[in-house]
Each structure stands twice: as C-alpha cells, then as structure tokens.
Amino acid sequence: AQSVAQPEDQVNVAEGNPLTVKCTYSVSGNPYLFWYVQYPNRGLQFLLKYITGDNLVKGSYGFEAEFNKSQTSFHLKKPSALVSDSALYFCAVRANTGGFKTIFGAGTRLFVKA
Amino acid sequence: DTAVSQTPKYLVTQMGNDKSIKCEQNLGHDTMYWYKQDSKKFLKIMFSYNNKELIINETVPNRFSPKSPDKAHLNLHINSLELGDSAVYFCASSQDEASGGTDTQYFGPGTRLTVL
Numbered sequence: 001a002q003s004v005a006q007p008e009d010q011v012n013v014a015e016g017n018p019l020t021v022k023c024t025y026s027v028s029g030n031p032y033l034f035w036y037v038q039y040p041n042r043g044l045q046f047l048l049k050y051i052t053g054d055n056l057v058k059g060s061y062g063f064e065a066e067f068n069k070s071q072t073s074f075h076l077k078k079p080s081a082l083v084s085d086s087a088l089y090f091c092a093v094r095a096n097t098g099g100f101k102t103i104f105g106a107g108t109r110l111f112v113k114a
Numbered sequence: 115d116t117a118v119s120q121t122p123k124y125l126v127t128q129m130g131n132d133k134s135i136k137c138e139q140n141l142g143h144d145t146m147y148w149y150k151q152d153s154k155k156f157l158k159i160m161f162s163y164n165n166k167e168l169i170i171n172e173t174v175p176n177r178f179s180p181k182s183p184d185k186a187h188l189n190l191h192i193n194s195l196e197l198g199d200s201a202v203y204f205c206a207s208s209q210d211e212a213s214g215g216t217d218t219q220y221f222g223p224g225t226r227l228t229v230l
Contacts, residue, residue, distance in 0.1 A: 043221030
C-alpha cells in the first residue's frame with residue numbers, strides 16, 4: 001500500500017536561513033513524487049515533482065527536492081527562506097504502476113520568521 | 115482565466131439539507147478529483163473520474179454522490195448533511211503522463227462547507 005509520512009507538523013526557520021521539510025514514502029514500484037504548497041484560504045499549488053532522472057529536482061520559487069531511493073525520502077529544500085514561503089506544504093506519492101490515486105502526506109506548516 | 119473553478123466558495127447550511135458543489139476545469143484534462151480537507155488540514159481523496167468514468171471511490175458515506183456530465187465537469191452532491199461534513203472540499207484535475215500530460219494535479223480554490 002502507498003503511504004507518505006511528513007514527520008514534522010511545523011518547521012520554524014529564520015528568514016535567510018536554509019530550510020528543509022521532510023518526507024518519506026512507501027510505494028510498490030518506482031514512485032512519482034510531488035510537493036505542493038497551500039497558502040491560506042487557497043487551493044494547493046504544484047511546486048515540483050520527481051518521476052525519473054536526476055535525483056535533485058528544481059521547482060518553483062527556488063525550491064528543490066532530493067530523491068533518495070535507499071532512504072525512501074523526498075525532502076524539500078530551499079537555500080534561503082523568505083517570509084513569503086510561510087505556508088502549508090504537502091508531499092504526495094503515486095505509484096507508476098497505473099491508476100490515478102495520489103496519496104498526500106499530512107502536511108507540514110512552514111513558518112519563516114523575519 | 116481560472117483553470118479549475120468551484121462554486122460556491124462558501125456554503126453554510128443546516129443539518130439534514132441536501133447541497134451540491136460544482137467544479138469545472140478548462141485545462142482539457144481527462145481526470146478530475148474531489149478531496150476533503152478537514153480542520154486539521156488533512157487532505158483525503160474522495161472520488162476520481164477519468165473520462166467521465168468513476169475510477170476511485172474511497173470509503174465515503176453514500177450520502178456523497180459525484181456526477182460527471184462531461185470531461186470538464188465533476189459535481190459533488192451531498193444528501194442529508196451532517197455536522198461532520200463541515201470541511202473544505204477541493205476539486206482537482208490532471209492529465210496522466212501516459213496520455214501526454216504531466217501527472218500534476220491542478221486544484222480549485224476550495225468550497226468551505228459549514229453545517230450548522
């Protein structure tokens with residue numbers, strides 16, 4: 001069965017510092033992995049995804065994520081956080097074995113302090 | 115131009131009533147979804163349609179009935195509303211990579227349902 005874990009409910013970081021939002025997954029076969037961001041009172045927006053190829057994926061707003069197959073992780077990173085990055089971040093996984101079911105993690109709230 | 119739109123944005127109603135939420139996407143996607151986001155922000159898939167056919171039907175009370183009149187629309191009808199149905203409901207769409215898409219889901223702005 002597919003599952004996604006985001007072990008931190010909240011991540012606090014000072015503006016200008018690097019940030020990491022953690023995600024681990026479990027899926028049969030090779031995974032499709034996604035990060036989405038949700039700002040208050042808005043729908044989720046796509047940030048980046050990994051399907052195949054380079055383990056380091058670059059996405060929107062300066063975010064990147066590293067796929068680590070041995071650790072079954074897909075952590076979201078940004079070298080220098082901005083206050084405007086404060087939002088709710090969701091990791092998601094889908095098996096590439098067919099079907100359309102994407103499982104979302106519980107979400108991690110990122111708070112960037114000025 | 116809004117890619118995925120939902121109406122209404124807010125819905126306040128009494129227990130026992132029947133209500134509908136409408137969703138439309140103008141992205142030409144084959145697949146559409148309904149998600150429920152509870153007060154703790156947990157996002158749970160409810161239904162998914164691909165080319166107007168139901169392909170995902172999670173453990174959802176049968177008071178919830180999706181309807182897809184065409185590929186661009188997926189509506190959600192809820193009968194006999196209960197307090198526990200209060201949540202934000204998101205519609206989303208995507209195009210499968212095998213069908214020339216990117217598998218990325220595009221979400222609507224959400225419908226905040228409050229049952230009193």
